[in-house]
Amino acid sequence: MKNNNPYIPPGTTVVIMGCGVTGSAAVDYVLSCGAKVLVSDSRDEASFAKTAAMLKEKGVEWECGHSLNFILRGGIVLLSPGIAPDNPLVLLLRKRGVKVMGELAVLAPVLGGVKVVAVTGSNGKTTVTSLIGEVLKKAGHSVFVGGNIGVSLYDYCAGKGEPCEYAVVEVSSFQLEVAGDFAPDVAVLLNITPDHLDRHHGLQGYIAAKLNIFRAQSAEQVAVINGDDASCQDLPMDFRAAFRSFGYGPKNQAIVEDGQLLLVEEGERKVLRLPAGSAGFASENFAAAALALRVAGVDIKILEKYFAEFKRPPHRMELVAEVDSIAWVNDSKATNTGAVIGALRQFDHPVILIAGGRDKGEDYHQLCELVKQRVKAAILIGESADDIEQAIISCTEIHRAASLEEAVSLGRELATAGETVLLSPACSSFDMFRSYGHRGEVFRAAVHALEAE
The missing domain is CATH 3.40.1190.10 (Mur-like, catalytic domain)
Known part of the structure; x- marks a missing residue:
């Protein structure tokens, strides 16, 4: 597959906008095609230092902060997924006739x-x-x-x-x-x-x-x-x-x-x-x-x-432990309301739901029907707690926690034998955690600490 991409003939100059995981892989791919690479990233130099060192080793020129003149040096621009196609700079590039493409294209x-x-x-x-x-x-x-x-x-x-x-x-x-x-x-x-x-x-x-x-x-x-x-x-x-x-x-x-x-x-x-x-x-x-x-x-x-x-990937309806006949389930990957609805449908007994995080434009009213049917109490954390409470307050008992560890402790108080404490946030994790995986690991650790007691 090397060196035969019709969009990237050898000798072409390609600008990669955004150099996270996908952008870094794009650098290697474009180099394998025999093309020259320029990288334009939105981060400041301190945040970009590690990536900059990697690019220097590969002889790739880069800039921090997207600038039109730098990007116009390329014959084609590859967008990383984190950059929206309606970004004003991307729209300007297209208006000037620059070919702008994504990974799949x-x-x-x-x-x-x-x-x-x-x-x-x-x-x-x-x-x-x-x-x-x-x-x-x-x-x-x-x-x-x-x-x-x-x-x-x-x-x-x-x-x-x-x-x-x-x-x-x-x-x-x-x-x-x-x-x-x-x-x-x-x-x-x-x-x-x-x-x-x-x-x-x-x-x-x-x-x-x-x-x-x-x-x-x-x-x-x-x-x-x-x-x-x-x-x-x-x-x-x-x-x-x-x-x-x-x-x-x-x-x-x-x-x-x-x-x-x-x-x-x-x-x-x-x-x-x-x-x-x-x-x-x-x-x-x-x-x-x-x-x-x-x-x-x-x-x-x-x-x-x-x-x-088959074993499901972690942080997806993962049974962490059973303590005093109470099941503790890590569904940290449930970052939208649809995922939480799917999770709640899998229970035929009362659930203590831990939810909240950074809002992604969700309509939390969609949770009401199943929350009313299956959630004995909801423990809300993070930036979206107020919005979720407003949406489901008429459907179940509401509690607040300042941290996930506190939510786990509260869940232990609220749950009784035969019930489940479910972490299924309906939100992204970036208000309190590095990722949904980090959030799930914190939940696991808190549950295992409770189990050790």
Whole structure:
């Protein structure tokens, strides 16, 4: 794949805007194409020092603070996902005729030698990406798993690691905004619930970004869609891919029913048993993965075996401990209301909910129905506590905590045997923590400290 990208011929000068994880991988990819790299980053020099040292070793010129004159030195500009395509400077570049592209768009021409399975959705995309990749590997295929999780697609296309039969990639709405002609062989859209509304200027902009995963697909490629999610049905006008859907109704090709999947194939129904305890989003994730894996020809019995062995990535409905017959569940990855709704649906007993963090433009009123049904009390933390309380105060008992550790202590006081204390924040973590992972680790530590007592 090296040195054959039509957008980046050898000798071209490429400017990379934003040099975080994806931007750093883009540097290596562009260099592998034989092109010159310039990096423009928004951070100040002190914050950028470590990255600057890495760029210096590679002979890459950089600037802190995006400046038009510096960026105009390139023939093409690659946007990192953190930079919005409607950024005023990006709009000015386009107006001046500069080619501005995202990761998926610029790599689309060099992915022809590998079968691409791309997964997106508001919730569950990391789990489903990992699941599909793991099952394909165990079924004997060579597989790259990455994208918005783990290793960047830039790294794969730069020739790092062995060539693979399949590239299974998680793709975010930020990446899909500028996906260009990216056309995965199998595109999976799990669900759409409000998220990143600040970036996309509302729900319709977010939906449009997600639906870009299908826009460039051909009739020979496959689209896997949530058949019960109305927002997933508003397909592009030029939608051409073979359509397969999953859900609970009879119209779907993968039907969730009583702890199993009914796969409808050529008029026949084939039964696939799901792992014990699968419910809500968990069963829907298995359904979506099953459709994608059947496209790859994986046998149903193999799916059953490897689905049963699969362990979800951390911080997703993770049972941390049971203390005095009270379950403590870490769902720190639930950074939007849709994820919290999916989590609450998995319980048939009272829940003490710990929620709150930095707001992302969510409508917390969407939580009311399930909170009223299943939440015995809510413990609110972080910047969004006032907004969440205002939305659900009529639905359950409300408590406040100044820290996650204090919330855990309060949860112990409120919960009784047979109940669950659930960390499912509905918010980002950046008001109090480095990441959702850091938040989950703090929760784990607090629970284990309680367990040790």
